[in-house]
Amino acid sequence: MSMSTTTSTTDVIRIENVSKRFVLHKDKSLKERLVNFGRSRAHKDDFWALRDVDFSIQSGTSVGLVGANGSGKSTLLKAIGGIITPTTGQVLRRGRLAALLELGAGFHPDLTGRENVYLNAAILGLTHDQVDGYFDSIVEFSEIGGFIDTQVKFYSSGMYVRLAFAIAVHVDPDILLVDEVLAVGDEPFQKKCMDKIAEFQREGRTIVFVSHSAEQIMALCDRVVVLQHGNVVFDGDTEPGIAALRRSFDH
Amino acid sequence: MSAASERAARLATLPFESASTSGVGHFTGFFRSIGELWVQRELMGLLVRRELKAKYKDSSLGFAWTLIRPLVMLLIYYFAIGKILGAERAIPSYAIFVFSGLTIWGLFAAIVSSGTSSIIANAGLIKKVYLPREIFPLAATGSAIVDFLSQFAILVIATLALRQPPLHFELLGIFPALAVTVVYGTAIGILLSALNVYLRDVQYLVEVGLNIFFWVSPIVYSFAFVHNAILSTGHPILEQIYLANPMSVAMLTFQRAMWIAGQDPSAHTLYPPNLDLRLLIMLVIGLVFLAIVQRIFSRLQGNFAQEI
Numbered sequence: 011m012s013m014s015t016t017t018s019t020t021d022v023i024r025i026e027n028v029s030k031r032f033v034l035h036k037d038k039s040l041k042e043r044l045v046n047f048g049r050s051r052a053h054k055d056d057f058w059a060l061r062d063v064d065f066s067i068q069s070g071t072s073v074g075l076v077g078a079n080g081s082g083k084s085t086l087l088k089a090i091g092g093i094i095t096p097t098t099g100q101v102l103r104r105g106r107l108a109a110l111l112e113l114g115a116g117f118h119p120d121l122t123g124r125e126n127v128y129l130n131a132a133i134l135g136l137t138h139d140q141v142d143g144y145f146d147s148i149v150e151f152s153e154i155g156g157f158i159d160t161q162v163k164f165y166s167s168g169m170y171v172r173l174a175f176a177i178a179v180h181v182d183p184d185i186l187l188v189d190e191v192l193a194v195g196d197e198p199f200q201k202k203c204m205d206k207i208a209e210f211q212r213e214g215r216t217i218v219f220v221s222h223s224a225e226q227i228m229a230l231c232d233r234v235v236v237l238q239h240g241n242v243v244f245d246g247d248t249e250p251g252i253a254a255l256r257r258s259f260d261h
Numbered sequence: 262m263s264a265a266s267e268r269a270a271r272l273a274t275l276p277f278e279s280a281s282t283s284g285v286g287h288f289t290g291f292f293r294s295i296g297e298l299w300v301q302r303e304l305m306g307l308l309v310r311r312e313l314k315a316k317y318k319d320s321s322l323g324f325a326w327t328l329i330r331p332l333v334m335l336l337i338y339y340f341a342i343g344k345i346l347g348a349e350r351a352i353p354s355y356a357i358f359v360f361s362g363l364t365i366w367g368l369f370a371a372i373v374s375s376g377t378s379s380i381i382a383n384a385g386l387i388k389k390v391y392l393p394r395e396i397f398p399l400a401a402t403g404s405a406i407v408d409f410l411s412q413f414a415i416l417v418i419a420t421l422a423l424r425q426p427p428l429h430f431e432l433l434g435i436f437p438a439l440a441v442t443v444v445y446g447t448a449i450g451i452l453l454s455a456l457n458v459y460l461r462d463v464q465y466l467v468e469v470g471l472n473i474f475f476w477v478s479p480i481v482y483s484f485a486f487v488h489n490a491i492l493s494t495g496h497p498i499l500e501q502i503y504l505a506n507p508m509s510v511a512m513l514t515f516q517r518a519m520w521i522a523g524q525d526p527s528a529h530t531l532y533p534p535n536l537d538l539r540l541l542i543m544l545v546i547g548l549v550f551l552a553i554v555q556r557i558f559s560r561l562q563g564n565f566a567q568e569i
Contacts, residue, residue: 020273032567069269088566092280092391095563101280105272107391115389118311120318129311132304133390161318184272214265 022185022216023067023090027099030060030085030240059085060096061240069105069184070214074227074248076255077237083220084189086237090218091187105184105216108134110175117174119163123154126162127177134181144180152176153199172199179206186210189220204229224252280391281563290559291552297393304392308400312375313407327408328415331367335360342481351529352483354522357420361519362480364412365438365512369446370471371405376450377457377467384569394562395555398450402443416519425521437540438514444547445507448554455561458568478508479516483523485531504533507543514540 034055059082067073075083088094089101091109116133117126127148131141141148149158152173162170188207207230210217221227227234227248234251236244236258244254298305317323335356342348343355352358376398380387383397420426457463479487491499504510513532516523523530533539 020269022272024277069272070265090280093388093566095281102277103280104275104277109390115385118315120315121311125311125314129307132307133386133392138303184268212265214268 020069021066022069022103022105023218024102025063025065025067025086025090025099026102028060028063028086028089028096028101029058029098030082030089030094031056031058031097058240060089062099063237063240063242064099065235065242065245067216067218069216070211071233072211072217072219072231074219074221074231074234074251075237076221076224076227076234076251078259080239081237081258082240083237085240087187087189087218087220103185106135106182107185107187108178108181108183109187110178110189117162117170120161122161123158123165123173127158127173130174130177131181134178136181148173148176148180151179151202168196168199175203179210183215185216185218187218190222224255228252291555294393294395294555294559298395298399301393301396305396305400305403308396309403309407312400312404316404324411327411331360331363331412332415334363338363338481348482351485352523353525353528354423354425354520357416357423357425357522358483358516358520359481360416360419361516362478362512364409364416365442365515366475366478366480366508367412368405368409368439369442369508370475371408372402372443372446373449373453373471374464374467375401375405376447377453377464379450380454380458380565381461381464381569388566388569394565395451395558398447398454401450402447405446406443420519420521427519427521429521429524431524432518434514434518434537434540437537437544438511438518441507441511441540441543441547444544444551448547448551451551451558452554455558455565458565459561474506474508477503477506478512480512483530484513484533485529488531500533504539507547510536510539510543 034057063082063086075086077083085094089096090103091107092101093109116130118129121129127145128138128141131144131148132138136144149155152169152175154169154173154176157165157169162173165173207217211230217230219227219231231248231251234244234246234248234255235242236251236254238258243258244251313324317326320326322329338359339356343352343359349355379397379401380394386392387394387397453463453467487503488500491497491503510533514536517532517536522528
């Protein structure tokens with residue numbers, strides 16, 4: 011289980027006192043803002059999605075970020091990915107990062123599969139020459155076959171995510187961020203995804219998961235961080251982590 | 262196992278970097294952003310191509326639409342203002358004059374309006390993947406430039422067909438004129454794209470604003486009209502205010518370059534004094550403005566993923 015934790019003490023991600031405050035505006039248009047100008051305090055809500063989160067992730071570990079809905083786990087994953095900037099504190103990291111936050115986010119429905127492969131791979135940080143090299147392997151992994159030159163708006167949802175996943179795993183990341191996306195495609199393809207993740211783990215890549223599935227966390231992670239209302243309430247081995255997660259639901 | 266420890270050893274040699282670009286000092290932050298954008302230039306090219314490809318993908322006339330719209334505008338202004346209102350009498354070769362103005366204005370308007378909506382249009386990507394977000398308004402600028410080039414080709418063909426090829430020294434003015442147009446358009450596009458995330462009214466305000474500035478800039482009328490109108494009010498300061506609009510200065514330089522009939526002494530064409538110097542000053546101010554806008558954008562983009 012902890013085969014990789016013992017071999018490495020190299021930090022790849024350092025989360026230093028990260029807090030994130032969200033301000034919720036109830037009035038989005040100019041008219042509403044003008045009308046409510048004097049009372050704008052009353053039309054603003056703020057809350058802390060993350061509060062003084064501070065831990066490091068070592069190279070080669072697979073960490074599960076878990077918690078109830080609204081506990082801040084996805085926010086934390088986005089802060090690690092650089093998609094949102096923390097209000098205070100900072101996230102430091104090193105190595106190439108790829109995020110499977112939502113598969114196919116960069117797909118354009120009017121472009122063909124082939125065009126989308128190049129676009130999406132560029133978004134994830136590959137150069138044109140690298141994609142040329144991986145192209146056949148991407149198509150093969152995705153099992154798209156002859157549909158690669160069809161516009162992706164004609165793809166089934168399964169084909170869509172298979173192609174997206176195939177691109178993402180060819181990016182050769184040092185750090186992989188995964189948000190609830192492994193339940194894609196049919197059963198054989200899911201198995202293929204899990205095998206790929208296991209291969210990534212053997213290759214010493216660092217993986218950060220956000221998942222609601224205790225089963226998946228048990229199967230994949232060697233460390234669990236439980237969040238509750240933006241605070242870290244548990245950080246440690248998987249089994250006690252899942253127990254802590256269950257306790258956090260009761261609050 | 263060895264692959265894992267090799268990777269760990271390699272990673273141990275890499276320096277730590279902050280996950281987000283906001284929050285670093287303005288000066289270093291600016292150059293870091295520029296560096297990031299430079300690294301992503303290949304992606305920027307792909308985004309430009311995506312925008313152009315997707316725009317007319319399922320229309321049978323396709324790319325021709327890029328040309329049909331400005332040509333229709335040209336016909337409307339040519340007949341309504343040139344023939345019916347009689348602007349043609351004071352402005353020789355009115356068709357070329359008005360098409361020069363429409364072409365460079367079209368570039369500016371396209372950069373600003375597609376730039377403004379670019380962040381919202383790419384919400385899916387912005388919420389999911391980290392990219393230097395300036396890339397989206399910049400890609401909008403890129404595709405506007407491609408559209409402009411095809412219109413500009415039509416303009417050049419028209420000058421040749423009407424036997425008025427713009428072969429004179431002033432032709433060189435198109436480069437600084439286009440630079441001013443692109444710099445201001447991009448800066449405004451970047452700024453408004455960020456504001457539009459927080460306040461959706463911006464995209465409607467932009468339409469109104471572009472309409473106002475279309476008529477404020479000397480596109481369908483010549484600068485001589487403005488000069489005479491201001492002279493009759495007795496407040497020459499108004500002319501300086503008029504020329505504070507960078508698009509007016511860029512447009513006048515562009516027209517001087519492309520509209521050869523205006524060079525004829527019988528045309529009594531009027532250009533403001535020190536036009537080139539004005540343009541150069543506008544360019545310098547524009548570049549400073551662009552740098553400031555980039556810093557504002559970088560501050561605002563930290564919450565994009567949440568606010569979209």
